[in-house]
Amino acid sequence: MLRTIMHATLILSLTTQAISAQIPMPGVHLNEDRGERPRTKEQQEYDKALDRAYQSAIKKISEQNKPDPGATSDALLQQRPKTNSNKPVPLC
Numbered sequence: 001m002l003r004t005i006m007h008a009t010l011i012l013s014l015t016t017q018a019i020s021a022q023i024p025m026p027g028v029h030l031n032e033d034r035g036e037r038p039r040t041k042e043q044q045e046y047d048k049a050l051d052r053a054y055q056s057a058i059k060k061i062s063e064q065n066k067p068d069p070g071a072t073s074d075a076l077l078q079q080r081p082k083t084n085s086n087k088p089v090p091l092c
Contacts, residue, residue, distance in 0.1 A: 039047070
């Protein structure tokens with residue numbers, strides 16, 4: 001009997017702690033954007049500069065990685081063995 005009461009108490013206390021950890025506390029914001037303070041002009045200018053730098057970096061990366069659609073077909077044609085059209089090509 002005592003053992004079941006101890007187990008029930010333990011389970012009840014653990015579930016109560018888990019539930020209370022999920023309840024948001026008033027006035028506590030882990031993210032600054034949720035706060036009531038608006039961003040200053042310096043912060044906004046910094047954000048814009050950071051966004052511009054990010055966009056230009058992404059643009060440079062995408063320009064470098066543009067695939068050449070004819071490159072693969074040209075390379076395959078160069079690797080293709082020149083054979084007589086009458087003879088079949090053996091598959092290795």
